[in-house]
Amino acid sequence: MPLDSEKTLKVGSGKQFGAEQAEELVRIEHLSKEYVQRRPLTGAEFTVRALEDANLTIRRGITLALVGESGAGKSTLGRCLALLEEPDSGEIWFDGKNLLKLSRRELFPMHRQIQLVFQDPTSALNPGMTAEEIITEPLAIHREGTKAQRRERARELMEQVDLPARLEHKRPLELSGGQRQRLAIARALALKPKLLVLDEALSSLDLLNQELILKLLADLQRIHSLTYLHISHDLRLVSQFADEVAVMHDRRIVEQQPASELFMQPHDRYTQELLAAMPSLESICAERLA
Amino acid sequence: MRYITQRFFHAVLLLIAVSFFSFALLQLAPGDFFDAMRLNPQISRQTIGTLRSEYGLDKPLPIRYERWLRSVLKGELGLSLASNSPVAPLLRERARNTLLLSGAATVLAWLLALPIGIWAAVKRGGWADRACGLATSTILAVPDLLLFLALLLLAVRTGWFPTGGMASAGVDDLDRWGRLKDVAFHLALPAMGLALATMPALIRHIRSSMIEALESPFLRAARGHGIPRTRLVLRYAFPAASNPLISLFGFSVATMLSASALAEIVLSWPGLGPLLVESILSRDVFVVVGIVMLSSVFLVAGNLIADLLLFASDPRIRTE
Amino acid sequence: METLLKVRNLTIRYRSELTEREAVRRVSFDVAPGEVLGVMGESGCGKTSLGLALLGLLSKEHAEVSGSVMFRGDDMLTMKETSLQEIRGAGISMVYQEPGTALSPVMRIGMQISEIVHAHRQWSWKKCRAEAHSMLARVGLTPTERFFSAYPHQLSGGQLQRVALTQALICGPALVIADEPTASLDARSQCDLIALLRELKQGLRISLLLISHTPEIQASLADRLMVMQDGEIVEEGRFDRMYWRPVQGYTKTLLRRDRPAADRNFERADAEQEHAAR
Numbered sequence: 099m100p101l102d103s104e105k106t107l108k109v110g111s112g113k114q115f116g117a118e119q120a121e122e123l124v125r126i127e128h129l130s131k132e133y134v135q136r137r138p139l140t141g142a143e144f145t146v147r148a149l150e151d152a153n154l155t156i157r158r159g160i161t162l163a164l165v166g167e168s169g170a171g172k173s174t175l176g177r178c179l180a181l182l183e184e185p186d187s188g189e190i191w192f193d194g195k196n197l198l199k200l201s202r203r204e205l206f207p208m209h210r211q212i213q214l215v216f217q218d219p220t221s222a223l224n225p226g227m228t229a230e231e232i233i234t235e236p237l238a239i240h241r242e243g244t245k246a247q248r249r250e251r252a253r254e255l256m257e258q259v260d261l262p263a264r265l266e267h268k269r270p271l272e273l274s275g276g277q278r279q280r281l282a283i284a285r286a287l288a289l290k291p292k293l294l295v296l297d298e299a300l301s302s303l304d305l306l307n308q309e310l311i312l313k314l315l316a317d318l319q320r321i322h323s324l325t326y327l328h329i330s331h332d333l334r335l336v337s338q339f340a341d342e343v344a345v346m347h348d349r350r351i352v353e354q355q356p357a358s359e360l361f362m363q364p365h366d367r368y369t370q371e372l373l374a375a376m377p378s379l380e381s382i383c384a385e386r387l388a
Numbered sequence: 389m390r391y392i393t394q395r396f397f398h399a400v401l402l403l404i405a406v407s408f409f410s411f412a413l414l415q416l417a418p419g420d421f422f423d424a425m426r427l428n429p430q431i432s433r434q435t436i437g438t439l440r441s442e443y444g445l446d447k448p449l450p451i452r453y454e455r456w457l458r459s460v461l462k463g464e465l466g467l468s469l470a471s472n473s474p475v476a477p478l479l480r481e482r483a484r485n486t487l488l489l490s491g492a493a494t495v496l497a498w499l500l501a502l503p504i505g506i507w508a509a510v511k512r513g514g515w516a517d518r519a520c521g522l523a524t525s526t527i528l529a530v531p532d533l534l535l536f537l538a539l540l541l542l543a544v545r546t547g548w549f550p551t552g553g554m555a556s557a558g559v560d561d562l563d564r565w566g567r568l569k570d571v572a573f574h575l576a577l578p579a580m581g582l583a584l585a586t587m588p589a590l591i592r593h594i595r596s597s598m599i600e601a602l603e604s605p606f607l608r609a610a611r612g613h614g615i616p617r618t619r620l621v622l623r624y625a626f627p628a629a630s631n632p633l634i635s636l637f638g639f640s641v642a643t644m645l646s647a648s649a650l651a652e653i654v655l656s657w658p659g660l661g662p663l664l665v666e667s668i669l670s671r672d673v674f675v676v677v678g679i680v681m682l683s684s685v686f687l688v689a690g691n692l693i694a695d696l697l698l699f700a701s702d703p704r705i706r707t708e
Numbered sequence: 709m710e711t712l713l714k715v716r717n718l719t720i721r722y723r724s725e726l727t728e729r730e731a732v733r734r735v736s737f738d739v740a741p742g743e744v745l746g747v748m749g750e751s752g753c754g755k756t757s758l759g760l761a762l763l764g765l766l767s768k769e770h771a772e773v774s775g776s777v778m779f780r781g782d783d784m785l786t787m788k789e790t791s792l793q794e795i796r797g798a799g800i801s802m803v804y805q806e807p808g809t810a811l812s813p814v815m816r817i818g819m820q821i822s823e824i825v826h827a828h829r830q831w832s833w834k835k836c837r838a839e840a841h842s843m844l845a846r847v848g849l850t851p852t853e854r855f856f857s858a859y860p861h862q863l864s865g866g867q868l869q870r871v872a873l874t875q876a877l878i879c880g881p882a883l884v885i886a887d888e889p890t891a892s893l894d895a896r897s898q899c900d901l902i903a904l905l906r907e908l909k910q911g912l913r914i915s916l917l918l919i920s921h922t923p924e925i926q927a928s929l930a931d932r933l934m935v936m937q938d939g940e941i942v943e944e945g946r947f948d949r950m951y952w953r954p955v956q957g958y959t960k961t962l963l964r965r966d967r968p969a970a971d972r973n974f975e976r977a978d979a980e981q982e983h984a985a986r
Binding site: 604605606607608609610611612614615616617623624627628631702703704 | 760763765789793794795796797798801802804806809810811812813814815816820823824827828859861875876879
């Protein structure tokens with residue numbers, strides 16, 4: 099797909115926020131999680147703390163980037179939010195409901211609203227299923243429509259993510275990296291979620307694919323009024339599209355600001371260090387000539 | 389340390405459960421030890437009845453079991469009805485013989501399988517590898533029984549090997565060294581047979597783990613650093629491939645008893661195998677239970693050894 | 709200045725039962741001593757195959773390599789395995805893409821480094837180990853005893869990358885091929901690695917074939933740049949020329965020269981800082 103060199107990816111999505119849109123979709127308070135592991139043979143236990151008193155808010159319709167070093171706890175937060183893990187303490191409010199207080203039955207429909215896209219599409223997609231089957235699987239689980247309707251929806255979604263229809267019956271290993279990630283996104287969108295959590299979803303792609311997927315995500319956000327939580331260790335990448343940025347360090351959120359403010363006037367020392375470690379391309383090139 | 393005591397505790401529980409079940413199962417089999425005597429018209433019914441009550445065979449199951457347990461604690465493991473002597477010493481001797489055979493066979497099998505398996509992996513796809521594959525498939529396809537009988541035939545026809553037993557006549561006259569040589573001589577055939585029976589599967593496992601290691605990225609990286617061929621195979625590929633092989637080794641220890649039973653029976657090696665068959669057929673209850681328990685001990689020990697070896701050899705397990 | 713590496717018409721053809729495809733097509737380039745040549749392109753353009761082919765690491769059954777790779781006057785493509793072994797690691801060495809998988813999981817880090825020394829020098833093991841220690845210190849992995857006796861799974865991505873660098877540098881090669889060395893690292897480790905590579909470039913005068921799709925990395929290190937697409941070189945030249953006056957549209961895209969607004973945030977941030985500093 100040739101890139102239109104006139105188009106630019108602005109910082110954030112350039113959206114204006116109306117009053118209703120400024121409301122919160124997600125509020126995470128004092129989230130903590132520890133993993134207890136056993137040493138082999140001696141059986142002695144030791145705990146690994148993944149999250150400690152993490153607080154985060156995500157407003158409706160925006161793209162929030164959660165950045166931090168590897169091991170800071172970002173993925174754990176994302177997984178807790180997507181209900182894949184249970185935190186030890188704290189609260190997760192989604193659309194006015196306290197998720198951690200819901201019963202199993204009440205929680206089941208919540209899965210439709212929050213979907214996760216993983217870093218490595220190859221391991222996140224069932225290699226034995228075709229593209230169509232992968233997309234219709236969540237629909238089948240939540241008993242949406244008839245078989246024919248689901249297939250139709252799968253085709254619709256594939257078109258939305260720019261996957262040619264002829265790839266319908268291909269297996270993930272027959273697709274390229276970029277195509278696999280699009281398939282993962284199509285699957286995530288099948289249930290019309292409100293929130294999409296993208297856990298390092300762009301890291302395994304090369305630059306060009308990254309751009310294509312980012313553009314796709316921006317379009318989809320507009321069309322479906324989606325909210326995104328992008329988890330990434332790459333602050334530079336994130337600067338290209340995030341509306342707000344939350345910085346995670348040592349299992350806590352140390353700062354959360356609109357993107358432009360964060361990059362211009364970071365409050366937290368860690369954030370400042372992080373920014374200082376990443377000079378822009380232009381500045382590096384300018385320095386070379388000096 | 390805590391881990392080992394935990395394992396030990398579990399093992400004891402397991403042994404108790406196994407002993408009870410085998411005891412009970414044997415009861416379900418019709419008849420008892422003295423039934424054979426009924427065929428002899430000279431022994432009166434009364435005598436049989438007396439014998440029965442003497443050995444306590446007319447008492448209900450729980451009582452017999454409890455008596456047996458007491459005997460276990462005394463270290464006797466009950467009484468062999470056939471020989472009218474405690475089971476423990478009998479088992480001890482036979483177990484020693486079985487261990488000797490299995491041990492020798494295991495060592496022989498691994499000593500041969502390792503180089504063959506590694507070499508087949510290194511030369512994968514070539515004619516040597518394919519010939520090896522053909523040979524292993526053939527041996528695998530032949531039933532063990534046939535294999536052992538064939539070896540027996542070989543011994544009989546050529547006279548190179550003794551055809552049974554563990555010792556020749558007049559062995560007591562020989563000195564220490566002479567006796568050792570005699571045992572080795574008798575051990576040769578059954579050990580070779582058993583080794584031959586277990587080798588094919590071993591070679592295949594070794595070959596496939598080695599191939600996986602040889603095709604892994606770190607091996608290519610090491611090659612890219614200029615590490616010479618032989619070192620790549622022995623110092624890089626083999627250690628990485630040995631993980632599943634160690635589990636295999638532990639498993640072979642665990643099943644040592646059953647693996648050697650057939651060989652012992654066909655080639656007349658005085659181990660636990662023949663004894664087990666005899667005792668089952670004659671309903672010599674306590675011997676059977678004793679052997680079954682011993683088999684469980686082997687199983688548990690084998691698993692424990694495998695786990696410990698794995699712990700010692702794989703740094704990923706060792707250091708969490 | 710004589711050329712260190714002369715590659716002419718290098719073609720790599722992959723053959724499988726179903727398809728045949730040319731991953732690299734008639735690629736020619738030179739590397740001078742002490743220079744950093746950057747290679748950019750999207751995945752699948754042949755960059756990694758190129759690196760592997762230079763060291764003769766592509767298996768003959770799957771790949772057909774033709775052309776010539778002249779290193780110090782000898783053609784590596786026609787060399788015997790034993791001669792290649794001498795060059796690998798000591799003349800030309802490689803830092804692989806995923807440092808975690810490029811190391812044996814059951815061998816100590818220090819041994820994996822010492823082995824390389826032992827393979828190329830006729831030294832005692834003691835001396836090899838000592839050399840490994842000193843190299844570990846050079847790349848900043850101290851205390852060296854701790855890293856020497858550690859296993860790969862105990863180290864972080866950044867540390868593993870330094871280990872990979874240690875392995876590549878320890879026998880003093882003339883050329884190092886670095887395949888996406890910063891791909892699996894987070895921002896700070898990336899920064900550290902770049903600084904380390906810069907230091908080594910200036911201190912040891914080693915040539916570097918830097919394969920990376922990240923323009924910031926290339927900008928920090930490359931003297932010259934080569935842009936590859938579909939197995940061919942579409943543009944090459946001095947990095948500064950390529951950045952400020954790119955010719956091909958593809959080059960512009962890779963160097964982000966087609967999106968003036970892209971780094972705006974950073975630009976402003978840098979400008980502010982500079983302004984504040986004055």
